[in-house]
Amino acid sequence: MQDRPKLTARQQQIFDLVRNAIESTGAPPTRAEIAAELGFKSANAAEEHLQALARKGMLELVGGTSRGIRLKSDALNAVNRARQTNLPIAAFAQLTLPLIGRVAAGAPILAQEHVEQTYNVEPSLFARKPDYLLKVKGMSMRDIGILDGDLLAVQSAKDA
Structure with a gap:
């Protein structure tokens, strides 16, 4: 466009x-x-x-x-x-999160950790700071609005 x-x-x-x-x-x-x-x-x-x-x-x-x-x-x-407006000061205080792999929405796939890309995101979107992003592969979560290709922000934890 x-x-x-x-x-x-x-x-x-x-x-x-x-x-x-x-x-x-x-x-x-x-x-x-x-x-x-x-x-x-x-x-x-x-x-x-x-x-x-x-x-x-x-x-x-x-x-x-x-x-x-x-x-x-x-x-x-x-x-x-x-x-054509100036960016607010908050735009400079963004998080940079790595996209490290894919997560299955359907049949399980092996999550391989490697940084594919990084994204700047607004910290105020999250109650707790995420550590990385995963890209959704598949459509089994479409009923809750998570679609193939969506990015999920994830916080690391020792136990799932």
């Missing part, structure tokens, strides 16, 4: 609400939560706006889950470019 698509004021409001919910809680809002926040009479109105945002490439709707809303990274980049 080169340029940011034109959004209606309501679509921008919903996009911002979804982005803020993900940033503050780590999860997108439900359609009912969007409807309640914006004063819609039903969750169907929220769904219609979400579908319009999906058609414009701003987000992806994942079926089968009430929180199945994913922001597209190119949409976030376009929004950030459009705002």
